[in-house]
Amino acid sequence: xxxxxxFSRRTADDPLVHVGxxxxxxxxxxxxxxxxxxxxxxxxxxxxxxxRGDLHRVAQPExxxxxxxxxxxxxxxxxxxxxKLKRVRDALAAxxxxxxxxxxxxxx
Amino acid sequence: xxxxERTAEFKARIDAGEKVExxxxxxxxxxxxALKFIEMHANSEIMGALPERExxxxxxxxxxxxxxxxxVQDEVGHAQILYRIAEDLGKSREAMFDDLVNxxxxxxxxxxxxxxxxxxxxVIGWLIDGAALVTQHALLxxxxxxxxxxxxxxxxxxxxxxxxGEDMTLELCSGTDAQREMFQDAVNRWWRPIMHFFGPPSxxxxxxxxxxxxxTRSNEDLRQEFFTTYVPKLWDLGITVPDxxxxxxxxxxxxxxxDPGWDDFxxxxxxxxxxxxxxxxxxxxxxxxxxxxxxxxxGIRRVA
Amino acid sequence: MSDPRLTLLLALADxxxxxxxxxxxxTGWVPYVEExxxxxxxxxxxxxxxxxLFEIAATIDGRDVDALALGRDAxxxxxxxICERPxxxxxxxxxxxxxxxxxxxxxxxxxxxxxxxxxVEVVGVLRLEERYHGxxxxxxxxxxxxxxxxxxxRFAGAMSEALPEAMAIFExxxxxxxxxxxxxxxxxxxxxxxxxxxxxxxxxxxxxxxAVLESGSEPTVGEMVPTSSGASExxxxxxxxxxxxxxxxxxSWVHAGEFSGAGGRQGRHSDDFxxxxxxxxxxxxxxxxxxx
Numbered sequence: 001x002x003x004x005x006x007f008s009r010r011t012a013d014d015p016l017v018h019v020g021x022x023x024x025x026x027x028x029x030x031x032x033x034x035x036x037x038x039x040x041x042x043x044x045x046x047x048x049x050x051x052r053g054d055l056h057r058v059a060q061p062e063x064x065x066x067x068x069x070x071x072x073x074x075x076x077x078x079x080x081x082x083x084k085l086k087r088v089r090d091a092l093a094a095x096x097x098x099x100x101x102x103x104x105x106x107x108x
Numbered sequence: 109x110x111x112x113e114r115t116a117e118f119k120a121r122i123d124a125g126e127k128v129e130x131x132x133x134x135x136x137x138x139x140x141x142a143l144k145f146i147e148m149h150a151n152s153e154i155m156g157a158l159p160e161r162e163x164x165x166x167x168x169x170x171x172x173x174x175x176x177x178x179x180v181q182d183e184v185g186h187a188q189i190l191y192r193i194a195e196d197l198g199k200s201r202e203a204m205f206d207d208l209v210n211x212x213x214x215x216x217x218x219x220x221x222x223x224x225x226x227x228x229x230x231v232i233g234w235l236i237d238g239a240a241l242v243t244q245h246a247l248l249x250x251x252x253x254x255x256x257x258x259x260x261x262x263x264x265x266x267x268x269x270x271x272x273g274e275d276m277t278l279e280l281c282s283g284t285d286a287q288r289e290m291f292q293d294a295v296n297r298w299w300r301p302i303m304h305f306f307g308p309p310s311x312x313x314x315x316x317x318x319x320x321x322x323x324t325r326s327n328e329d330l331r332q333e334f335f336t337t338y339v340p341k342l343w344d345l346g347i348t349v350p351d352x353x354x355x356x357x358x359x360x361x362x363x364x365x366x367d368p369g370w371d372d373f374x375x376x377x378x379x380x381x382x383x384x385x386x387x388x389x390x391x392x393x394x395x396x397x398x399x400x401x402x403x404x405x406x407g408i409r410r411v412a
Numbered sequence: 413m414s415d416p417r418l419t420l421l422l423a424l425a426d427x428x429x430x431x432x433x434x435x436x437x438x439t440g441w442v443p444y445v446e447e448x449x450x451x452x453x454x455x456x457x458x459x460x461x462x463x464x465l466f467e468i469a470a471t472i473d474g475r476d477v478d479a480l481a482l483g484r485d486a487x488x489x490x491x492x493x494i495c496e497r498p499x500x501x502x503x504x505x506x507x508x509x510x511x512x513x514x515x516x517x518x519x520x521x522x523x524x525x526x527x528x529x530x531x532v533e534v535v536g537v538l539r540l541e542e543r544y545h546g547x548x549x550x551x552x553x554x555x556x557x558x559x560x561x562x563x564x565x566r567f568a569g570a571m572s573e574a575l576p577e578a579m580a581i582f583e584x585x586x587x588x589x590x591x592x593x594x595x596x597x598x599x600x601x602x603x604x605x606x607x608x609x610x611x612x613x614x615x616x617x618x619x620x621x622x623a624v625l626e627s628g629s630e631p632t633v634g635e636m637v638p639t640s641s642g643a644s645e646x647x648x649x650x651x652x653x654x655x656x657x658x659x660x661x662x663x664s665w666v667h668a669g670e671f672s673g674a675g676g677r678q679g680r681h682s683d684d685f686x687x688x689x690x691x692x693x694x695x696x697x698x699x700x701x702x703x704x
Binding site: 154157158160161164165166167168169170171172173174177178180181183184185187188191201226276279280283284286287390391394395397398400401402403404405408409410 | 433436437439440441443444445446448449452453455456459460462463466477478481482501502503555556558559560561562563564566688691692694695696699702703704
């Protein structure tokens with residue numbers, strides 16, 4: 001008997017997420033069983049199953065996203081930018097470089 | 109049920125805010141509009157990689173070299189996601205690439221211009237990505253569900269790019285006089301293309317993309333949001349906007365803006381932008397000279 | 413450059429920097445989108461590895477990472493010439509990628525046993541990412557060498573161009589004796605070269621491309637004359653050159669004699685380097701002291 005991995009979409013806007021697996025001898029039965037095993041409380045709007053043997057794991061998953069410094073690819077590489085904006089703005093204002101003009105928030 | 113009845117029922121679903129999946133029935137006009145729009149978006153991501161990638165080899169620090177490579181890589185990644193979705197609407201990626209490199213389909217006007225300095229990279233990373241993010245956020249309400257899911261991922265990455273662009277901008281604006289001039293000069297050259305990016309004011313009544321809920325907001329609406337977000341920030345950084353007519357009118361709560369040279373825009377749309385032919389020629393040369401690589405991906409093997 | 417450890421670090425870092433620089437030029441251009449993403453990550457890894465190595469070099473040299481990476485004169489770069497060669501097409505890129513990454517794997521494995529603690533730490537991290545590069549390179553090696561006729565032809569041609577120059581990755585470093593004596597370098601370049609040649613010799617023989625090692629590329633079959641019986645002659649522009657400096661002894665490939673494509677470790681580069689150097693370092697050098 002095969003193991004069938006079950007995937008759910010919580011809302012139409014969400015990606016498929018793995019929610020568990022069922023054992024069944026064929027696809028038809030797997031689809032019938034997956035429904036009531038994982039969706040009886042209305043957990044999702046969409047359900048997919050795939051035979052475990054058809055799914056394959058990547059080598060070295062622990063190195064996904066890189067091992068050396070890849071912070072430039074992630075939000076944590078840019079945490080200081082908001083504060084930097086304020087600092088630069090204040091410094092430029094102090095140098096009298098700010099451009100004057102009517103603004104939506106009423107400030108000039 | 110007749111085609112007309114099914115179409116009416118489909119339209120009612122869209123108007124009720126329901127989402128469409130690739131496997132659902134859809135009117136031909138919906139399918140064509142969604143495909144054309146997503147294909148153009150995909151083309152824009154892959155062509156949008158070119159102006160920026162010119163500065164990867166010239167980046168002024170190792171960290172910027174890495175971050176710019178990663179940023180351009182993300183644009184290529186967006187193209188991958190979007191071409192995949194477009195394929196599910198009924199056109200092969202090969203056909204889409206073929207149409208692109210032979211000038212039969214379009215890509216966004218902003219990617220038809222040269223990048224002349226590192227200032228351009230900051231402007232693209234901050235203002236053009238900012239403009240793109242304004243329009244892309246609006247697409248999260250799209251009626252075509254696979255596109256919404258793609259846009260969720262893409263918007264998350266674009267937000268990161270925006271930080272990256274803002275960071276580069278702040279370094280230039282707080283840097284040496286030469287760096288400040290580099291950025292101001294880039295703003296001066298890119299402002300009109302950015303105005304063009306939002307498109308000419310259009311009649312929402314006639315827009316088939318609005319009719320089908322593929323997009324949800326008008327050109328002018330998005331442009332106004334861009335002004336409100338970015339113009340005050342530019343002023344704070346001591347950067348002038350090269351549109352003497354640009355001003356916020358308190359009585360209407362709207363920004364007034366001057367003619368950004370729509371003739372130039374239409375020239376670009378027709379494929380006569382300053383870099384259109386150069387970039388398409390290179391892309392085509394690469395595509396044509398690597399047909400053998402597509403055979404590899406097609407799984408063709410030499411029988412051993 | 414009196415400290416031989418600096419010579420070693422710059423050779424390693426410059427290889428990764430220049431290789432990464434070249435590979436990054438593919439970003440946005442690879443004619444298959446998913447492969448574009450894969451190659452771009454490898455380019456970023458290589459440049460990131462350069463950065464990690466420059467960080468150690470900076471503690472010896474005194475200049476900071478960017479000054480080392482982007483601020484040196486052209487003849488101060490110590491990368492092997494193979495790294496600076498233009499990408500040409502994807503077949504050449506894949507062939508060089510395979511040769512470079514298999515060579516790098518041999519080198520990093522050896523350095524794991526170095527007495528230079530800071531380097532050993534970094535090498536351990538780099539090897540985690542290099543494993544993926546090896547996997548990626550081998551997948552392409554296999555697909556191109558057994559794939560469509562044109563792919564195999566291009567790959568064989570590219571391999572015979574790249575291989576002689578790739579041997580010079582193991583060109584002796586100045587001060588190599590001192591590095592070997594104190595265990596900074598656990599194995600000589602010559603010794604590592606032997607290991608590498610054995611590896612690639614086996615791989616090439618397995619797919620019937622050992623002719624590349626022996627005699628350059630085979631003559632190609634010429635234009636087919638379109639008559640009922642057909643007619644085709646072997647073209648006479650075959651390249652019957654042996655890979656210089658290579659010999660076959662007792663069933664395996666060994667280095668014998670000179671290095672072709674050498675000079676990089678002494679700062680003597682090919683005609684392809686000045687343009688690369690100008691592009692890579694121009695903006696940094698024009699605004700020394702600026703932050704970006």
